[in-house]
Amino acid sequence: xxxxxxxxxxxxxxxxxxxxxxxxxxxxxxxxxxxxxxxxxxxxxxxxxxxxxxxxxxxxxxxxxxxxxxxxxxxxxxxxxxxxxxxxxxxxxxxxxxxxxxxxxxxxxxxxxxxxxxxxxxxxxxxxxxxxxxxxxxxxxxxxxxxxxxxxxxxxxxxxxxxxxxxxxxxxxxxxxxxxxxxxxxxxxxxxxxxxxxxxxxxxxxxxxxxxxxxxxxxxxxxxxxxxxxxxxxxxxxxxxxxxxxxxxxxxxxxxxxxxxxxxxxxxxxxxxxxxxxxxxxxxxxxxxxxxxxxxxxxxxxxxxxxxxxxxxxxxxxxxxxxxxxxxxxxxxxxxxxxxxxxxxxxxxxxx
Ligand SMILES: Cc1ncc(COP(=O)(O)O)c(C=O)c1O
Numbered sequence: 001x002x003x004x005x006x007x008x009x010x011x012x013x014x015x016x017x018x019x020x021x022x023x024x025x026x027x028x029x030x031x032x033x034x035x036x037x038x039x040x041x042x043x044x045x046x047x048x049x050x051x052x053x054x055x056x057x058x059x060x061x062x063x064x065x066x067x068x069x070x071x072x073x074x075x076x077x078x079x080x081x082x083x084x085x086x087x088x089x090x091x092x093x094x095x096x097x098x099x100x101x102x103x104x105x106x107x108x109x110x111x112x113x114x115x116x117x118x119x120x121x122x123x124x125x126x127x128x129x130x131x132x133x134x135x136x137x138x139x140x141x142x143x144x145x146x147x148x149x150x151x152x153x154x155x156x157x158x159x160x161x162x163x164x165x166x167x168x169x170x171x172x173x174x175x176x177x178x179x180x181x182x183x184x185x186x187x188x189x190x191x192x193x194x195x196x197x198x199x200x201x202x203x204x205x206x207x208x209x210x211x212x213x214x215x216x217x218x219x220x221x222x223x224x225x226x227x228x229x230x231x232x233x234x235x236x237x238x239x240x241x242x243x244x245x246x247x248x249x250x251x252x253x254x255x256x257x258x259x260x261x262x263x264x265x266x267x268x269x270x271x272x273x274x275x276x277x278x279x280x281x282x283x284x285x286x287x288x289x290x291x292x293x294x295x296x297x298x299x300x301x302x303x304x305x306x307x308x309x310x311x312x313x314x315x316x317x318x319x320x321x322x323x324x325x326x327x328x329x330x331x332x333x334x335x336x337x338x339x340x341x342x343x344x345x346x347x348x349x350x351x352x
Contacts, residue, residue, distance in 0.1 A: 008120075012116075012119055012120060013115075013116060014116060015112060015113045015116040016112075017031070018030040018031035018317075019317065021317075023315070025315060026316075026317060027315060027316040027317065027339050027342055027343065028317050028333075029294075029316065029318050029332050029334075029335050029339065029343060030317040030318055030319040030331075030333060031215070031319070031333065032184075032210060032293055032294050032333045033209070033210075033213075033215045034209075034210060034211065034212070034213035034215070034265070034293065035269075035334070035335045035336045035339060036213055036265045036269070036336075037213045038212060038213040038214045038251065038255055039212070039213075039255050039258035039261035039262070040261070041254045041255070041257070041258045042212075042217075042251040042252070042254045042255035042258065043251070044254070045250040045251055045253065045254035046250055046251040046254075048250065049246050049250035049251075050247065053246060054246060054247075056246075058242050058244060058245050058248075058249055059249065060237075060241045060242050062082040062244050063077070064249065064253050065082050065221075065244070065249055065252050065253050065256070066080040066081075066082055066221075068253055068256045068257065069082075069221055069223070069256065072256070073193050073223065075193075075196065075223060076226070078229060079196065079223055079224060079225060079226060079229055080221060080222070081229045081232040081233065081236075082244055082252075083219075083220050083221065083232075083236065083243050084240075084243040084244060084248075085207065085209065085218040085219065086181070086183060086205050086206065086207035086209070086220025086221070087220065088218075088220065089205055089220040089221060089222050089232070090113065090220075091117055091120075092235040092236055092239070093149075093179055093203065093205065093222065093232065094114075094117040094118065094120075094121055094123060094149075095117075095121045095235050096231040096232055096234065096235040097177045097179070098123060098146070098147040098149060098177065098179065099121055099122070099123045099146075100146025100176075102124075102144055102145050102146035103124040103125050103126040103145055104118065104126070104145065104146055104147050104149065105126055105141055105143070105145045105147070105148045106125065106128065106149045107128055107129075107150065107154060108127035108128065108130060109130045109134055109154070109156070109157060109325050109326060110150075110151060110154055110155060111151050111155045111156075111181065111183075114149060115127075124146070126145070128141060130154075130157075130325075133288075134296075134325070135157075135159055135161075136150065136154055136161055138161065138165045138166075138168055138169050141169055141172070141173075145173070145176060146176065147176050147177040147178070147179070148169065148173060148176065148177075149178075149179040149181060150166075150169070150178075150180055151180075151181040151182075151183060152166060152180050152181070152182060152190075152192070153184045153185065153187075153290070153291040155183070155184070155292070156294070156296055156321060156329075156331040157288050157290075157296045158184070158288060158289075158291060158294055158295060159288055159290070159291070160185075160188065160291035160292075162190060163190040163191075163192065163195075166180060166192050166195075167195055170195060170199045170201060170202050171199065173201065174201060175201070176201060177201050177203060177228065178199075178201055178202055179203045179204075180192045180202070180203070180204050180205070181205045182205060182206045183205070183206065183207050183209070183210055184210055184211075184291070184292035184293060184294075185206065185291075186210070186211035186262075187210070187211065187266060187269060187270055187273070187290075187293045188270055188290075188291035188292070189291045189292075196223055196224055196225065197225075200225045200227070200228075202224055202225075203224035203228045204222065204223045204224065205220065205221070205222045206220065206221055206222075206223070207219070207220040207221075208220065208252055208255060208256075210293055211262065211266050211269075211293070212255045212262060213255075213265070214251065214252065214255055217247070217248045217252065218248060219248050219251075219252040269293055269334055272334050272336070272337050272340060273290060273294075273295060275337065276295060276332070276334060276340045276343075277297075279340070280295065280332075280344070280347075283344070283347055283348060284299055284300065284351070285297040285299050286298050286300065293333060293334050294333045294334060295331075295332050295334070296329050296330075297329060297330055297332060298328040298329045299351070302351070303328075304320050304326075304327050304328045304329050304330055305320050305322065305327065307320075307330055307347075308320035308330055310346075310350045311343070311346055314346045316342065316343055316346055318330045318332045318343075319331040319332075
């Protein structure tokens with residue numbers, strides 16, 4: 001607390017990101033990064049862009065990247081917005097599209113940045129309880145609201161809803177913006193992008209951080225009909241004209257174009273996820289059905305926080321969320337098979 005703070009700063013509850021410790025030999029399964037890293041073509045493009053042109057500002061409209069994304073999905077370039085990680089895109093979405101008189105709806109168990117944005121921008125929100133299996137029940141969103149945001153697959157559970165349910169949600173609220181956060185969709189979910197042309201109230205947000213292994217580059221994007229994208233552009237151009245630097249733009253375009261790398265590595269990751277889920281079940285864990293690059297698992301009779309601590313003392317980081325409905329669980333990002341094997345060995349030792 002300081003006398004120099006603006007009043008709003010005193011009321012903020014900042015998001016707690018997973019730790020990024022600089023410890024060598026650590027097995028880091030706590031922030032859903034991709035163990036395989038980016039396409040070598042993305043690295044080469046970043047290296048090639050590292051030259052004298054860095055003295056110049058980057059393209060403020062990220063045109064080449066937006067064109068590449070639009071072409072893949074049969075959209076117009078004006079239907080795509082790009083930002084500094086999907087967290088920044090989401091921040092603009094909350095400010096530009098989700099702040100209305102009636103409350104914003106999102107699940108009570110979800111990406112914990114959402115209530116943080118609401119407090120920052122003074123957005124009234126209502127957390128809709130997930131059911132006893134931590135599943136989102138679309139029927140529970142049939143209530144009056146200002147807007148809806150839903151990750152599909154959801155975090156931190158990894159559970160995906162079928163596209164038919166997502167369409168029912170969007171179609172059921174034609175006068176309200178409905179935002180689907182698809183940070184993890186490439187690991188087995190069904191994307192809502194094909195619905196964009198049909199629904200003017202739909203915005204889909206995706207990221208290069210997970211399935212493209214570029215969390216460190218900070219590139220995210222949103223897709224929707226022109227009026228929604230225009231709202232994001234208006235916020236962006238009132239905040240930071242150049243959110244994507246030259247290296248990020250070069251790397252993201254090359255990554256997007258390397259379909260072969262993308263397909264091979266997401267398949268590898270999904271296979272490792274199924275393998276790890278089986279191993280964990282063999283150790284007595286209850287593992288939720290995941291369509292993401294992590295699993296959410298609890299061991300009956302074992303304290304989640306204590307398990308996370310015991311793993312940490314063995315140089316393995318996983319994520320624990322102490323809120324009431326999630327505190328029994330560990331969220332474990334999928335690493336290489338060798339990393340997952342080390343995790344399973346450590347858990348076997350801890351469980352005795
Ligand atoms: C559901 C969800 N949305 C968005 C993000 C933000 O990703 P990034 O800012 O790296 O694009 C995350 C990060 O973990 C997430 O879990």
